Amino acid sequence: MHNKIPLIYILGSGRSGSTLLGLMLGKNPGYFNIGEAQNLPWELKKENKLCGCGISLNKCPFWKNIIAELDFENQDVPINYFREKPGAGKVLRWKYLKDIIFGKVSEKHKKKILKYGTNNYQYFSKVRNRAKELSGSDINRIIDVSKHSYRLFFLKQSDLFDIKVIHLIKNPCSFVYSSAVKNTQFTKIVEYKQVFKMSLRWLVENYIMLKLLENHFKKEDYIFITYKQLSTDPDTTIEAISNTLGENIEKNIKKFRNYENHIMSAGQMAYEDKGLHYDDKWANSMNKLYKLTTKAITWPVYNKILNKMKKNK
Ligand SMILES: [Zn+2]
Numbered sequence: 001m002h003n004k005i006p007l008i009y010i011l012g013s014g015r016s017g018s019t020l021l022g023l024m025l026g027k028n029p030g031y032f033n034i035g036e037a038q039n040l041p042w043e044l045k046k047e048n049k050l051c052g053c054g055i056s057l058n059k060c061p062f063w064k065n066i067i068a069e070l071d072f073e074n075q076d077v078p079i080n081y082f083r084e085k086p087g088a089g090k091v092l093r094w095k096y097l098k099d100i101i102f103g104k105v106s107e108k109h110k111k112k113i114l115k116y117g118t119n120n121y122q123y124f125s126k127v128r129n130r131a132k133e134l135s136g137s138d139i140n141r142i143i144d145v146s147k148h149s150y151r152l153f154f155l156k157q158s159d160l161f162d163i164k165v166i167h168l169i170k171n172p173c174s175f176v177y178s179s180a181v182k183n184t185q186f187t188k189i190v191e192y193k194q195v196f197k198m199s200l201r202w203l204v205e206n207y208i209m210l211k212l213l214e215n216h217f218k219k220e221d222y223i224f225i226t227y228k229q230l231s232t233d234p235d236t237t238i239e240a241i242s243n244t245l246g247e248n249i250e251k252n253i254k255k256f257r258n259y260e261n262h263i264m265s266a267g268q269m270a271y272e273d274k275g276l277h278y279d280d281k282w283a284n285s286m287n288k289l290y291k292l293t294t295k296a297i298t299w300p301v302y303n304k305i306l307n308k309m310k311k312n313k
Contacts, residue, residue: 004159004160004161004162005121005124005125005128005142005160005161005162006139006140006141006142006161006162006163006164007124007141007142007143007144007155007161007162007163007164008025008031008141008142008143008144008163008164008165008166008245008247009144009146009152009155009163009164009165009166010022010143010144010145010146010147010165010166010168011147011148011149011152011165011166011167011168011209011212011213012147012167012168012169012170012209013147013170013175013201013202013205013206013209014170014175014178014179014202017168017170017227017230017231018145018147018168019035019145019263020230020231021145021166021168021230022035022143022145022263023261023263024234024238025143025238025241025249026143026261026263027250027259028248028249028250029135029137030137030138030139030140030141030248031139031140031141031143031249032127032128032131032135032139032141032142032143033142033143033145033261033263034127034142034143034144034262034263034264035052035145035263035264035265036144036145036146036147036264036265037079037120037123037124037127037142037144037145037146038079038080038081038082038083038144038146038148038151039080039083039146039264039265040067040072040079040080040123040264041072041078041079041080042080042083043057043264043265044057044058044067044072049264051063051262051263051264052260052261052262052263052264053260053261053262057264060262061134062130062131062134062262063262063264065126065130066123066126066127066130069126070122070123070126075119076115077112077115077116077119078119079116079119079120079123081116081151081154082148082150082151082154083148089148089150091201091204091205091208092204093150095109096109096150096153097208099153100149100150100153100208100211100212100215100216101208101211101215102215103211103214103215103216105157110157112154113154113157113158114158116154116155116158117154117155117157117158117159117160117161118158118160120155120158120160120161121158121160121161124142124161127142128142140247140248141164141247145263149205149208149209149212152165152212153212153216156216156217157216163217163221164221164222164245164247165213165217165221165222165223166222166223166225166241166245167209167210167213167222167223167224167225167305168225168226168227168230169206169224169225169226169227169302169305170202170226170227171226171227171228171282172199172202172203172294172295172297172298172302173282173283173286173290173291173294173295174227174279174280174282175198175202176195176198176199176202176282176286176290176294177281177282177285177286177290178279178282179194179198180194180195180197180198192289192290192293195290195293195294196293196297198294199293199294199297199298200297202294202297202298203297203298203300203301206298206301206302206305207301210301210304210305220244220245220246221245222245223240223241223244223245223312224305224308224309224312225237225240225241226309227278228278231278232278238250244312
C-alpha cells in the first residue's frame with residue numbers, strides 16, 4: 001500500500017492564466033510548482049529546455065537527477081500519454097468520455113489507468129523528495145498545471161494521489177476572441193466558422209471538466225474560479241481557494257514572480273509573459289454577431305458553472 005501523493009491540479013482550457021496561478025500558489029512554503037507536469041518528456045526533446053530558474057533542465061539542480069533517473073522512452077502508458085504532440089492533445093476521447101460523464105470506471109480501462117498512475121507516482125515521488133531536499137521543508141502539495149481532463153481522470157482513478165482541483169474558467173467570449181478572431185487574416189466566412197468552432201470547443205471542454213469534478217470528486221476537493229476574479233482580485237481569490245480546499249495558502253501574493261522556481265516550459269512562458277491584468281479587449285473589439293453566437297453556444301455550461309459558484313459563496 002502506497003502513501004498517496006498530495007497534489008493540487010489546475011484544470012482549464014486554453015491560455016487561462018494557469019501559469020500565473022501556479023506561480024502564486026508555488027510561492028508558499030510547502031507548495032511546489034513544476035508547471036505542466038505531463039510535458040516533461042516533450043520538454044526534454046526541445047533544443048531550448050529552459051527551467052524557470054534560468055538553467056537548462058538537464059543542468060538545473062532540481063531536475064538534473066530526476067531526469068537522469070527516469071526513463072520516459074520505454075514507458076508503457078507514459079506520462080505524456082494524453083499529449084500526442086508537444087502543445088496539443090485531443091479533446092474528444094470517446095472511450096473515456098463515457099466513464100467521466102457517467103461517473104464510473106470501466107473494467108477494461110483499469111489496467112491502463114493503474115500503469116499511468118504508477119508511472120506518474122514514480123515521477124512525483126522523485127519530485128517530492130527533491131523538492132524537500134532543496135527547500136528543507138516538508139511538501140504539502142505538488143502543483144501540477146497540466147490542465148487536461150483525461151490526465152486528471154486517470155490520476156484520480158489510479159487512487160495513488162490525494163488531489164485538490166482548481167478549475168480556472170475563462171469567459172467564453174474572451175476564449176473565442178483570443179483563439180479565433182485576434183491576429184488572423186481570415187476572410188469573414190472563415191472567421192465566423194472559427195468563432196463557431198472555438199465556441200463549441202469551449203463548451204465541450206468545460207462540460208467534460210464539469211462532469212469530471214461533479215462525478216469523480218468530493219465537493220470539498222474542488223473549486224471553480226474565473227480568470228477575471230483571479231486577475232482583478234487575486235487576494236480574495238487565493239483566500240477562497242485556501243479556505244474551500246482546506247489549504248494553508250497565503251493570500252498576499254504580491255511579487256509572486258520574485259522567487260526561484262523550477263517550472264518547465266519557462267522559455268515559452270517568458271515569451272507569453274503579460275503579467276496579471278484582466279484582458280477585456282474582446283468586450284469592445286468582438287463584433288455583436290460573434291458575441292451572440294459564442295454566448296448562445298456556451299450558455300448551458302457557462303451558466304451552470306456560474307450558478308454553482310454563486311451557491312458555494
Ligand atoms: Zn530549475
